[in-house]
Amino acid sequence: MGNVIPLHGDPHETTQRLMPWFLTDMLDPAEHALVEGHLASCAECAAELISEERLRIDLLALPGAPAGDWAALRDRALASQPRPGWWASRGLASRVGLIAAGQAAILLLGIGVYDRLRPAPQAEYHALSAPQPAAHTGNIILIFRPDSRERAMRAALDAVGARLVDGPTAAGAYVLAVPQARRDAALDLLRKRPDIVLAQPIDAAP
């Protein structure tokens, strides 16, 4: 009797299985309406409902359980005192000691957390492969034509006395640093070169 029969939405099957709770008025409104609607049109289910109601009445007529013995339970309840919690069962000295120990533990934990989160001091040396911090001293951004050769690029930097401080970026740009007094003149020269697409200042005007 343990196999589960899934309901597949067939109103007849659904009515057959929900009938007990239809009789006791314990269905939700949608289920109740579905069963009621089906009963109006299905003689088999209507007959089944009558038989089910007879069964229910007969079940309810069976003898009930014997009366209980309150006196026995009352004695048990009186004997059962609420158990003090673990904390309440400790003496005063024990509680004070536990509080002090707890505070010490919290302090140690705090020191440990601080130590782990504190920024590490700067290393004195770097491996050659270690990433270098980005230089922020450039004042010109430059983009060469894609087909520019290395020699032409070097010549452009030499022509304006620029130093390459960063790049290429994701967009293929380079950051140059030129003395601030010569920045505008350098920009003019760079913009005139045919192998340069863009030359723009990236700092405030001198």
Next chain:
Amino acid sequence: MSGDRRRQIEAERRSGEADLLARVRLRDLAAFEGLYRLYHPRLSRFVTSLVRRHPLVEEVVNDTMMVLWDKPESYGGQAKLSTWLYAIAYRKAIRARLRQDEPVEDGHRPELGDDDAPPDRDFGRRRAAAILQSAIEELSPDHRAVVHLTYFQEIGYREIADILGCPVDTVKTRMFHARRHLKRKLSGELADWI
């Protein structure tokens, strides 16, 4: 009973129970007695459907009520108090049955009557009741529990699933098979005598 009237009674009962429960939390023995008198008949009948021996029924019901007395805070209020108590009683009854329940003659079984007595209407009713009682005892405890909660306690199948800790389809299927079994055993008796 109409749905509206039932809901009104249920709301009044839950309100009364909430008051008693609040007092039980303050260790008010009179309030505990109120809940005992409210629930003992229902719990006792439910547990009787799961274990046979009367002393064991009383033990399970009292153990269930003592959970309420000793640990009222463990009832969170999400479910109905009845659902919570039935679920506790069900688990305790299953454990008690595994531990020590043995089949014994049920002192509350309706008498079949003397086979030589004339077939009057009362005799027929008693006979049908005895057959029904016997048919119920042939069901598994899980099937009996579903029949009991559905018809004696008038609990919906979703709440029964919560109490028994099983899927709702299992509740419907158990009820379907239990009804089929009872009707098969009673075939002829109900039609003749009721």
